[in-house]
Amino acid sequence: MSNLDSFITRNRGAIAITALAGVSAVGAYYYYTTQQQQQQDQQGSTGATEDVNGSKKTKKSKKKKKTSAGGKSEESTPTSSAGSKSVEEASSTTTTAAVVYPVNSEGLPAITEDIVNNLSGDEKEVWALALKEDGNNEFKNKKFENAIAFYSAALQLKIDPIFYSNRSACYAALNDHQNVIADTTEAIKLKPDYTKCVLRRATSYEVLEDYPNAMFDLTALTIYGGFSNKSIEAVLERVLKKHSIKIVENKPKQYRLPSASTISSFFGAFVEDSSPDGISAESEDVADKYLFEALKEINANTANGYDTADTLLNQAVEAYNTSELTSESPKAGLASIALEYLSSFQFLKNDPAAAAISIEQAINLKPRARSFVIRALINADASSMNNAIQDFQLAKQLDPNSPDIYYQLGQFHYLQGELADAEANFNKAKELNEDNVYAYIQLACITYKNGGINEATEKFTAAKLKFATSPEVPNYYGEILADKGDIAEACKQFQIAARLQESLPNFSVGALPLINEATLISRESLEKLDDAEKLLLKACELDPKSELAKISLAQIKLQKDEVDEAILLFEESADLARTFEEKIQATSFAEASKMQMRIKNDPVLTSKINEIMRNTTGYQ
Ligand SMILES: *[C@@H]1O[C@H](CO)[C@@H](O)[C@H](O)[C@H]1NC(C)=O
Ligand SMILES: *[C@@H]1O[C@H](CO)[C@@H](O)[C@H](O)[C@H]1NC(C)=O
Ligand SMILES: *[C@@H]1O[C@H](CO)[C@@H](O)[C@H](O)[C@H]1NC(C)=O
Ligand SMILES: *[C@@H]1O[C@H](CO)[C@@H](O)[C@H](O)[C@H]1NC(C)=O
Ligand SMILES: *[C@@H]1O[C@H](CO)[C@@H](O)[C@H](O)[C@H]1NC(C)=O
Ligand SMILES: *[C@@H]1O[C@H](CO)[C@@H](O)[C@H](O)[C@H]1NC(C)=O
Ligand SMILES: *[C@@H]1O[C@H](CO)[C@@H](O)[C@H](O)[C@H]1NC(C)=O
Numbered sequence: 001m002s003n004l005d006s007f008i009t010r011n012r013g014a015i016a017i018t019a020l021a022g023v024s025a026v027g028a029y030y031y032y033t034t035q036q037q038q039q040q041d042q043q044g045s046t047g048a049t050e051d052v053n054g055s056k057k058t059k060k061s062k063k064k065k066k067t068s069a070g071g072k073s074e075e076s077t078p079t080s081s082a083g084s085k086s087v088e089e090a091s092s093t094t095t096t097a098a099v100v101y102p103v104n105s106e107g108l109p110a111i112t113e114d115i116v117n118n119l120s121g122d123e124k125e126v127w128a129l130a131l132k133e134d135g136n137n138e139f140k141n142k143k144f145e146n147a148i149a150f151y152s153a154a155l156q157l158k159i160d161p162i163f164y165s166n167r168s169a170c171y172a173a174l175n176d177h178q179n180v181i182a183d184t185t186e187a188i189k190l191k192p193d194y195t196k197c198v199l200r201r202a203t204s205y206e207v208l209e210d211y212p213n214a215m216f217d218l219t220a221l222t223i224y225g226g227f228s229n230k231s232i233e234a235v236l237e238r239v240l241k242k243h244s245i246k247i248v249e250n251k252p253k254q255y256r257l258p259s260a261s262t263i264s265s266f267f268g269a270f271v272e273d274s275s276p277d278g279i280s281a282e283s284e285d286v287a288d289k290y291l292f293e294a295l296k297e298i299n300a301n302t303a304n305g306y307d308t309a310d311t312l313l314n315q316a317v318e319a320y321n322t323s324e325l326t327s328e329s330p331k332a333g334l335a336s337i338a339l340e341y342l343s344s345f346q347f348l349k350n351d352p353a354a355a356a357i358s359i360e361q362a363i364n365l366k367p368r369a370r371s372f373v374i375r376a377l378i379n380a381d382a383s384s385m386n387n388a389i390q391d392f393q394l395a396k397q398l399d400p401n402s403p404d405i406y407y408q409l410g411q412f413h414y415l416q417g418e419l420a421d422a423e424a425n426f427n428k429a430k431e432l433n434e435d436n437v438y439a440y441i442q443l444a445c446i447t448y449k450n451g452g453i454n455e456a457t458e459k460f461t462a463a464k465l466k467f468a469t470s471p472e473v474p475n476y477y478g479e480i481l482a483d484k485g486d487i488a489e490a491c492k493q494f495q496i497a498a499r500l501q502e503s504l505p506n507f508s509v510g511a512l513p514l515i516n517e518a519t520l521i522s523r524e525s526l527e528k529l530d531d532a533e534k535l536l537l538k539a540c541e542l543d544p545k546s547e548l549a550k551i552s553l554a555q556i557k558l559q560k561d562e563v564d565e566a567i568l569l570f571e572e573s574a575d576l577a578r579t580f581e582e583k584i585q586a587t588s589f590a591e592a593s594k595m596q597m598r599i600k601n602d603p604v605l606t607s608k609i610n611e612i613m614r615n616t617t618g619y620q
Contacts, residue, residue, distance in 0.1 A: 109149060109153035124157040127157050128154040128155075128163070131151070131154035132150070132154045132163055132166060135150030135167075139173075144171075144174050145170075151164075151167035152167065160190075161186075161194055165184065165196060165197050167183050168180045168200055168201075185201065201213075202214045202221070206239055209246070214239050215240060218235055220602075220605055223612070226612055227612070240591060241588060243588075244584045244585075247591070248574070248583045248587055255349035255351040256578070257307060257310060258578055259545040259576075260303040261543060264507045265509075266348060270370060271433055273337065287331070290315045290338075302507060303510075303545075313345060314342065316338040317335070322365070325365060326365075327364070327365055327366055335365055336371065339362035340362040340371050340374055343355045343359040343378075347377065349578065355374075355378050356378050359378060362374075363375065367398065369399040369404055370402065372395035373391070376389075376409075376412070385416075401432060402432075403433035407436055410422045410426040419450065422442070423443065423446050426442045426443045440467070440473075444463065445476065445480065456480060460476075464477075469503075470500070471498070471513065472497075474494070474497040474513070475493070477493050478490045478492075487521075491520060494516045495513070495517065498514050507543075510542060511549045514539040514549075515535075515539050515548055515552050521535075522555075529560055539553075545576055547574075547586065550570075551569070551586055554567075555589075558593060563597055566593050567590050570589040571586070
């Protein structure tokens with residue numbers, strides 16, 4: 001019943017936006033619609049207006065290059081070329097006369113420093129434009145190396161962001177991303193909002209897997225686009241995801257137990273084992289003792305007890321010499337139980353491969369119904385649904401009245417949307433194990449899903465009578481009320497659940513009611529942020545392993561503009577999370593927050609954001 005998924009869906013948008021602009025720009029995001037992208041490329045068409053008749057003008061065809069190629073490449077004065085107006089390029093230019101600059105034996109421009117120094121400012125403009133035009137033609141003909149030579153020559157005569165941009169397009173075509181980045185960086189230095197170059201640079205950064213820089217450029221683009229460019233946002237999200245995956249994949253994989261409330265609800269759905277085969281603390285066999293102590297820790301159900309139980313189970317399995325046992329050995333049954341619990345712990349640590357091996361050993365020794373149920377869970381988790389169904393069948397064959405089967409089978413159907421089958425199995429689970437509070441809760445949830453809030457309320461009320469001290473009942477009732485939109489009553493139920501949990505010696509829902517209430521009220525109004533924060537601080541203290549508590553608190557910190565703390569919390573949450581998807585999600589929140597910091601520290605982007613906000617919302 002993790003509500004992480006809905007949390008993530010709910011907050012994804014908010015995170016993306018705050019990452020872009022800081023909290024204060026959220027308003028701008030919603031109200032600003034009319035921003036138009038500047039047409040950078042029209043700017044800077046420089047010397048085109050000057051009198052073309054006086055001395056020199058552009059346009060030199062390939063043919064001409066070839067003819068002058070015979071001459072000395074060091075030729076310092078452009079040879080006049082009367083009547084050489086280029087036919088092929090007439091359409092693309094308004095200039096009339098042609099100018100010939102020195103070229104080398106390959107027909108490529110050969111501009112020396114001496115030549116440059118001898119030209120007037122106007123002449124430089126004209127030459128540079130001519131060179132650029134020729135570069136464009138080479139580009140059109142896919143002669144990218146040649147085009148680079150022309151643009152480089154143009155840059156010798158005039159530093160112009162367009163020439164850098166043009167040359168970077170050639171490098172991009174040649175997949176020379178280092179040079180794309182070098183040239184676009186020069187262009188952007190000269191013209192910070194040169195979006196064509198920013199996008200091109202972002203693309204090269206992405207290819208080179210320099211995701212943070214790619215994200216920075218993409219974020220800048222969304223800002224220049226007034227936060228209205230959905231296609232850029234989609235690219236930004238894609239790069240953020242790639243970046244997060246890379247971070248998570250590069251971290252050493254470690255298997256850790258989840259928060260105590262998760263383990264508690266896992267084992268809470270099974271019948272308690274306390275002293276199978278009469279084992280006790282006084283048992284002679286050290287293996288039996290380990291197993292007994294492990295079960296005691298599991299049943300005590302405290303935050304720290306599970307780690308101890310984990311150690312004890314490993315010790316028990318070792319002491320039973322499980323690899324040497326056969327199903328005929330007198331200890332086969334107990335060894336099998338130890339392996340079954342070990343497998344459950346490995347499964348909870350999200351190490352399904354190890355869990356599968358352990359449960360196989362358990363089943364080979366002396367399985368009980370629950371052994372097949374555990375294997376069914378491992379199979380279902382790996383989406384091997386047919387194998388899971390088969391395992392449930394095997395469990396039923398072994399012991400049709402085992403209460404351990406039907407709750408999990410009900411859950412299996414529930415998750416597949418087969419509510420009628422789920423209901424039948426939950427009812428059977430309830431019949432066979434009256435103490436399974438989760439069966440009662442799931443039945444009430446199904447009633448709610450089938451449309452009956454009043455009937456669901458009745459069922460929750462009945463469950464509350466039966467399980468008076470159980471925090472689970474009010475917590476999940478609260479979730480249903482929240483889903484229905486009854487915020488006040490939902491909060492009341494969460495508070496009851498939190499109080500009940502507080503008075504218990506053991507863990508059941510743990511920090512969940514606190515997190516649930518905090519999430520609800522923080523969505524309700526900004527004034528309640530402080531209250532939500534207090535609840536979440538308490539949640540983190542109560543259940544330090546709860547990744548949900550950390551990620552929720554981080555969210556609040558972000559809204560309060562305490563970005564450094566938010567980043568730390570997101571990263572802690574990513575470390576605590578067990579599944580890859582949860583890790584990716586928390587990591588991407590952390591990285592998006594880092595990007596937000598970097599944007600804030602960029603004066604050009606910050607002033608642009610402020611400008612957008614002034615124009616659109618009147619916000620200062
Ligand atoms: C070029 O100059 C000549 C004479 O100096 C003049 O007749 C002609 O109109 C000019 N052409 C342009 C395009 O200015
Ligand atoms: C510079 O220009 C002058 C006159 O336009 C010319 O006489 C001289 O040879 C040129 N020098 C170079 C180095 O091109
Ligand atoms: C060069 O820049 C001009 C002006 O911005 C543009 O029209 C042209 O498409 C560019 N050429 C290349 C190859 O990028
Ligand atoms: C979004 O940005 C891209 C790249 O700058 C641009 O090509 C596109 O036209 C923009 N779309 C809108 C709707 O502004
Ligand atoms: C496991 O093996 C050790 C040494 O081989 C032996 O002392 C011990 O009794 C065995 N344990 C069980 C439960 O068979
Ligand atoms: C927690 O302790 C209470 C009271 O001792 C007990 O009734 C309840 O079953 C325990 N819950 C769990 C999940 O262990
Ligand atoms: C904001 O308004 C000013 C004046 O109307 C305008 O010049 C500027 O381009 C606008 N800026 C943005 C980002 O819309």
